[in-house]
Every structure is written in structure tokens, then in C-alpha cells.
Amino acid sequence: MDGFRIPVGDWAEAVVEFLTDTLGGFFAVIRTIFDGFYDGLEAVLTVPPFWIVILALAAVAWLAKGWKFAVGTAVGLLVIVGVDQWENAMSTLALVLVASLVAIAIAIPVGILAARSDAASRVIRPILDFMQTMPAMVYLIPALILFRVGVVPGIIATIVFAMAPGVRLTELGIRGVDREVVEAGQAFGSSPGRILRQIQLPLAMPSIMAGVNQVIMLALSMVVIAGMVGAGGLGGQVVQSLGRIDVALGFEAGLSVVILAIILDRATGAFGNGWTAPWTRRKAASKQDVAPSPVPEREPALVA
């Protein structure tokens, strides 16, 4: 074994060094954009008094699922206020939302591409495997070098880590659309773009929304790790408690993460499963008695 050594690590380092040297400006721009994005969202969530934010989030919950979920959301958020993690929780929420939005914005088009071209799919699949299975903390190292300490390396690492299920489920959803229905579109002279917009995306929507849900859940699970590079929020609290062996703080921060996770999962899950506006809900429910929706019920997944 002596003397046989593949210097993969050195190559990776060289690549990161090369990127820092030649594309430093580009990364600075990205850093500024993400920073601004995050700061703005965090301000919206933390500047108003907590009860206004809770009311607003409860309203979103009502829109998504109804009054029971709205009450549950309000109670959960009040618990977070009660354990004095409100500001941290809102920072984390802002970080999760920014990272998820960017990840979804990348994942869905890539998923569409993979669904339409077998060649693209063959290239993309191993990359996704790599992104998903590489220990998440490893991303932090180049992210730190490229974007310096702060919230941005956390966001970037989160995006990379969380994106894969979005791509996969988008591809799966589009490929799973009944071939005959797509053929019907073609047979009547529809263009490929039109078939995508009018047939494939709408029919793949439950699967795509499941992907969005998974992206958000993975992003939330990543925030603790992002706390290590100074992203703050609940992750910062957990890292702190780990350093001080502070069980109380660790549990309170951890509990807050769980509450956020449940709220986010149920909300996105509801939007994925044939969402209807609350004011039309009763009518829609009675319709479903006549003809069950073809969309299969999806088990709510919770990763936290």
C-alpha cells in the first residue's frame, strides 16, 4: 500500500483555490445577494412584535390546512417564544426559506431537463448521489473559503445538500405522467413547451410538491450544521450548548427546531396534496366523496 496514493484531496483543494483566485469577484456578488436576501427576510420576521408574526404564520396555516392547523401553529410558536428562542427560530426560518427557494428554483428546471433527456438524466443522477451522500459538513469547508464566515456559507451548503430530492421527484413526476396523455397533446398538434406547461407540469405537481417538501425538510436538518460556520439561529444555539455541555439550552433549541419542522412539513404537504382554498373546501370535500381524487395520499415525511 505504501507509495500508492491518489491525491484526490489535493485536486479538490486545487479546484477550490483556482475558484477563489479567478472567480473571487463572482463569489463576492453571490455573497452580497444572499446576504441581502437573508437579511431582508430575517428583518420581516424579527422586527415586528412576535405576536404579529405568529398571527401571520397562523393565517398561512389556516390557508394551507384549516383552523386546527392554525391553532396548532400558534401554540407551537408560542412555545418557542416561551423557551426564549424566538429570534433564533426566526433567523433559522429565514435561512431555511432562502436556501429552499434557491434550491427549488434550481432543482425544478434541472428535474425537467432530466425528465426530457435520457442523456441529461444519466449525467445528473450520479451528481445528485454525490451531493446527497457526501457528509454535509464537508461542503462547509470550501463554502467557508469561498464565502467567508457568516450566514452565506451555511445557505450555500444547505442548497447543495437539500437540492437533490427536488430534482429527483420532479424528474420522477414528469416521467410518470401517463404516456397516452402526453401523446394526446402531441396528436392534437401541441408544441413540446405547451405540453410541458399544460400537461406534464400540472400532472406531475403532486410529485413536484413532495420534492419541495423534502427540500425544505432537508434544509431544516442542515441548519444545525450551518450553525458551526456562524450562521447563527437555532443551529448556533445547538453548537453553543454542545460546547458548554448545556443540556437545558440544547433541548430548548432542539425542541424549537422540531416545532418549526412540523409546521413547515404540514404546510408544504398540504399544498402538495391537491390544495383548495379554505372558502371552497367544504364543497370540494363533498365532491371527493363522489369520485376519489386520482392523486394518491402521500405519507407526510418528517426529517428533522
Added chain:
Amino acid sequence: MSATALTDPAAPVASAVHPDPSAAPPSGEAPALEVRGLTKFFGRKPDQALERLRAGASRTELAQLGTAAVIDADFEVRRGEIFVVMGLSGSGKSTLIRMLNGLQEPTAGSVRVMGEQLTGVSAKRVRAIRSEHVSMVFQHFALLPHRTVRDNAAYGLEIQGVPPAARRERAERVLETVGLGGWGDKLPSELSGGMQQRVGLARALAADTDILLMDEAFSALDPLIRREMQEQLVELQQELGKTIVFITHDLNEAMFLGDRIAVMRDGRIVQLGTAEEILTDPADDYVAQFVADVDRARVLTAANVMQAPRAVVAQSAGPRAALRTMLEQETSSALVVTGGRKLVGVVHDRDVLRLVQRGERSLDSAIRTDVPRIAPDVHLAELFATSVEHEAPIAVVDERERLVGVVPRVTLLAALGNVTTETGELPVAVPPVTVPVEVIQATLAGAEAALADARRAGTEDAREDGDLPPAAAATNGGIA
């Protein structure tokens, strides 16, 4: 794209065996679909496979290279006909229909739609031809589940760029036509299978294309609903005059719907002809085996099986001549026609015998007009009840009430059993005589003697011998 080169009409086999497609007139007179040397091969080496196919290789011989789904299909679909492609699953019929609107790119050969080249043109042009000329109905309906029935029906018009209000209105009208008036606001999932396929049909009809491709369109439906849809399709076709290409694995369906039927086996069209031609003259053992199961009663018509009427007498003929005819034909009844071969009714031997015994000169009092009469295009299935009710053969008359043939019970049974229905060697005598031959002969002899007496008395000239001799009646009464 290798297909472009292969669709060249100058390709050796395509042009050697078939007329040059470019010779067809480009405008109004072109057939709805013109298919020349169409071949589809799924596999890695299409060129090599094509060469071997042209040399006559069968599908199994090419199994190692890939699948030859369709081999050298060559036919025309006339405007306004229902053209059925029939074959078992895997015979290539689905691939064939998908090449007719460009959903599948052929490996070789060409397709012309209403005189316009479909193969080897740009994707955009193909889409334009589809939206203008060809719509399709799918086996599993292929409706857009997130759209209402009305918006589904209007889909083709939407692609054609018809404004929303106009296309909704047209969709609503077509839904009315297929019997779904008032269902426009429902979602497809709220409809039964048969109703969903009506929406599929409405979508195709609303697009108002000349050609309708129907891919196993009724195969997923219950038998009763399928029958109903078949009948409705025939009605619609007669009303709207669309050209329909219908794919099915159900021979009865093929026979019921098809003006012409192409039977496919292992990628090749083994026979192309009308239902009757395929049924009565199958091209090979495969087709023969296939049609053995068909419900012949629903395919064959009276015209296919009817026999020349033999026991026929002219109304002007007297009772003696009628009786003689029946005696010669060994039957107990005869059809009575006017000079113009118009059917008047039927006479039975007992009645005529009585007339002769009474010395009557006219048949009229013995003629019964309740003879069953049908048109030549009636299916045998509809004859059974009539045949049971009447012992006499069923008379086949044309639209001017002229006698063109008869369908005796025996013939009806023979047709179902695929026994030859040709007449000649085995003249069928029905119904059998009910009066002993000796009695008739004695009566005729008696009447003859009485006549001779009368003639001797010089009171009457007996012109009863002006009857149509039975043999002549048979010849003249031959199938028109």
C-alpha cells in the same frame, strides 16, 4: 436522422414495388391517407435490418437486431371510409397508427395525409398537419384530468388558436352530439369509462379534422357500452363523413365497423379487403383461423348468402302452372311476382290444389301477402326471428320491391357454419311438400283432362301454358 434518407421515394424497394407517391395529385382528389412501404424498426442497426427485411426476412429472423414493428405497410385510406386495422397485440398495429400522424418516425417509407407529405418534414410542419387534418382517440381516453370535460373537448381547438368563447361553444355542441350535453363542468374523473371515451371522441370531433385515428378506442369499455359506442360511431360517420382509421384486436368489432379491413400479423399486412372478402376468402391459414371465431351473423348480410329464387310464379299464371312449379321444385310454396318481378306474395300448395280442383283460372284468391321480406343489406343476425316465425324462405327485395333472392332456413344455418352457400349442386327445397306428390299429380292430371274436355267443347282457350317455366324463373331471378 437516417429516416430522412430512407423516406426518399426513390429508395429501391419502395419505388420498385409501389407506384411513385409523388405521382399522386396534390389536391382534392388525393386519398385521405396514402401509405407507401412504411416500415418501423426498433433497434440498433436499422439500415442492416431494413436490408434484410427487403430481402424478405421475417420478424423472428431479425429478433436479435431488434423489433420490426411494422414491415412494408402499403395502403390507401379513401376519404369518408372506416378503415380498420386488425391484429393481435404485438402485431404492430399501434405503431402503424402512430406513424400515420407522426407520433412515431418511420424507419422507411412515406405517409401522405390529404395529399401532404407527413414523413421527412419539420416537426413544426408535422404539428400543423396534425392540428389541421388528424385527430386521435386513445384506448385509455388520455383526457387531461385537471381540466373540465368542456375544456378537454375544446383542447384541439385551443391548439388551433380558436378564441376561448368560440371553442367553448363548439365544444358544448359536440358534447351534445355525443350525448354529454350538460356534463361540461364536470371533471373526467367524475364520469364513467364510457362517458370518458365520449369526451375523447368529442375532443377529436371538435377539432374538426378530416381524419380520425382511433387506437383501440373501445377496447377498455364494457361489452354493452362498446356495442353502443360502435353503433354511435357508425351513425356519426354517416352524418359527418369523417375518414376513420380504427385499430382493434376484436375481429367482430372490425367486421362491424370496417368498410375495409387490414389484417396484420407480425408487422405485415396479410390481407386487405372488405369484411365479406376476409370472411369468405381468407388470404391464408392465419386469417382463416382468425375469422373462424367471428360472429358471422353480424357480418354477413342477406345479399351475401341469398339464393336465386327457384319456386317463383308469375301472378298472371294460373293455379295449374303454380302447382306444377311447386311439384317440380319439390316445395310446398312459391313466391308470386308481377311481370316486373315485383313481389306480390306467396302461395301454398294446399290452397293452389283447391283452386285447381275447383277449376279456378286466377291465383289471386290464394295469394297471401304476409311473406317476410327484407332488404339485401340486412345482417343475418336480424333474420333469425323472422325465419323462426315463417316456414317459407325469407324474400330479399330491393328498394323497388323487386325480388332478388331468397334466404331459406337451411342457407341461414349453412352460412353460420361456414358451409358453402353456393347453390347449384345442392338445390335447397324448402319448405318441404305437405301434400303427397301423388295427390298433386292426380289433381293436375284431372284438371288436364277437364281442360281437354273444355277445349273439345270449344268454350275456352286454355292459355295456361304461358307460365314462366321454373328454370327460366330461376335464371332471371338470379342475384342482381
